[in-house]
Amino acid sequence: MSKVKKMVFLSFLVGIALVIYIIESQIPVLFPGIKLGLANTVSLATLILLGWKEALTVMFLRTLLGSMFGGTMSAFLFSIAGGILSNIVMIILYKYFRNSLSLSTISICGSIFHNIGQLLVASIIIQDFRIYVYLPVLLISAIITGYFIGWCTKFLINNLYKIPMFKNLND
DSSP: OOHHHHHHHHHHHHHHHHHHHHHHHTSOOSSTTOOOOTHHHHHHHHHHHTOHHHHHHHHHHHHHHHHHHHOOHHHHHHHHHHHHHHHHHHHHHHHHHTTTSOHHHHHHHHHHHHHHHHHHHHHHHHTOGGGGGGHHHHHHHHHHHHHHHHHHHHHHHHHHTTSHHHHTTTO
């Protein structure tokens, strides 16, 4: 894939992730800190289609732009901490264990570490590590949402590979 084509495709992915992120931020949450994280489908798909650097780029730009358009500085801190931690975990798992772990398992692990990263930021901001008592609730939601995001990503990837321009995307 040429550099220009790759940059255009990467911009397209950032745009899609940003739109999903902004739309999802308008949905009221049932519990504080718990949301589906549909934009992570794009980040995980980027990891598979283009590689780890591009996945981190999509996550960073989506988080930065999403916080600028619809969030606050604290929202950025929570999102970037969770995003970096979850992406690092998913990158490592995908790189070394993709043949033995399902995409949903990789996504669940990423979701768990996203919550851990967000709780770390929260504990630093409020200067109290007792906030981790909320972790069991977040872990349950991480398993459910992570499984769903992994399933959606698998569906997306399988269908993208049917389109001729995506067959040799990593070349």
